[in-house]
Amino acid sequence: AQxxxxxxxxxxxxxxxxxxxxxxxxxSYSPSxxxxxxxxxxxxxxxxxxxxxxxxxxxxxxxxxxxxxxETSFHLTKPSAHMSDAAEYFCVADSNYQLIxxxxxxxxxxx
Amino acid sequence: KAGVTxxxxxxxxxxxxxxxLSCSPISGHRSVSWYQQTPGQGLQFLFExxxxxQRNKGNFPGRFSGRQFSNSxxxxxxxxxxxxxxxxxxxxxxxxxxxxxxxxxxxxxTRLLVL
Numbered sequence: 001a002q003x004x005x006x007x008x009x010x011x012x013x014x015x016x017x018x019x020x021x022x023x024x025x026x027x028s029y030s031p032s033x034x035x036x037x038x039x040x041x042x043x044x045x046x047x048x049x050x051x052x053x054x055x056x057x058x059x060x061x062x063x064x065x066x067x068x069x070x071e072t073s074f075h076l077t078k079p080s081a082h083m084s085d086a087a088e089y090f091c092v093a094d095s096n097y098q099l100i101x102x103x104x105x106x107x108x109x110x111x
Numbered sequence: 112k113a114g115v116t117x118x119x120x121x122x123x124x125x126x127x128x129x130x131x132l133s134c135s136p137i138s139g140h141r142s143v144s145w146y147q148q149t150p151g152q153g154l155q156f157l158f159e160x161x162x163x164x165q166r167n168k169g170n171f172p173g174r175f176s177g178r179q180f181s182n183s184x185x186x187x188x189x190x191x192x193x194x195x196x197x198x199x200x201x202x203x204x205x206x207x208x209x210x211x212x213x214x215x216x217x218x219x220x221t222r223l224l225v226l
Contacts, residue, residue: 034214043115044201044217090154099144099215101154 002027004093006102014110019063019078021105023091026072033074034092034099035065044090050074061085083109113138115204115218123224129190132221136183136204142166143185144215145177148199157200160185161207189223197225 007022025031035047048059055067061084065076074091086109091102116135124130136143144167145157156169160179177187183204189196199222203215 036217043219044203046214046216049214099156101146101156103153 002031002093002100004091004100004102006089006091006105008105009103010106010108012108012110013081015083016080019076019081019085019107021076021089021091021107023074023076023102024072025074025091025093025100027093032094033065033067034094035059035063035074035076036090036092037087038090038104039087047076047089081107081109083111085109115202115216117200117202117218117221119221120219121222121224123226124192125226126192126194128192129188130192130223132187132189132200132202132223134185134187134202134204134218136185136202137216140204140206140216141183142205142207143179143183144203144205145185145187146201146203147171148201148220149197154201157187192225194225197223199223 003026005024013019033050036044037047038044047063048057048065050057050067058064063076063078065074067074088104088106090104093100115137118133134143142161144159147155147157157171157175158165158177159167163179174190179185199220201220202218205215
């Protein structure tokens with residue numbers, strides 16, 4: 001069965017330092033992969049999407065993610081965290097018209 | 112283009128009642144999916160509609176049902192509400208052209224509280 005594992009339920013970084021949110025997927029093929037962000041009391045917003053083109057995908061707000069097939073990973077990074085990045089982030093894989101969601105990672109930004 | 116809209120945004124019901132939530136997809140989008148988000152369970156897939164037909168279904172009891180109209184608008188119904196149905200219900204739409212998984216665009220959600 002397909003699954004998505006977000007390795008950290010919470011990540012806390014200081015403003016201005018790098019962000020790393022980890023995601024591993026299990027799939028018998030190379031799926032499409034997404035990162036969504038949900039700010040408090042707001043809906044989900046697409047950050048970026050991987051669909052077997054370039055393995056390094058650039059998204060909005062300075063985020064990017066690298067697809068590594070050998071490691072079945074799709075980690076999300078940002079060089080310098082901003083207070084407005086505080087939110088919950090979801091890693092998602094597609095599987096036959098159905099999206100498989102990770103449990104989410106809460107990103108906390110310390111001033 | 113207007114985004115995905117959901118009505119109502121907030122709802123309070125009591126146990127045993129039934130509720131209907133509405134979702135209007137982005138113009139031109141034919142696929143509508145519904146999700147339930149709770150703190151304990153995270154995001155869970157309810158069902159997906161495409162061209163007025165249910166194309167995919169998650170592991171929810173039959174109390175949860177949905178439908179899609181010819182204009183792609185979708186409704187979700189929950190009958191005999193239970194306390195555990197309190198959640199944020201999210202709707203997402205996509206083009207779903209040619210059978211390929213497309214990016215889903217989410218609405219703001221309907222927050223349901225069951226007392």
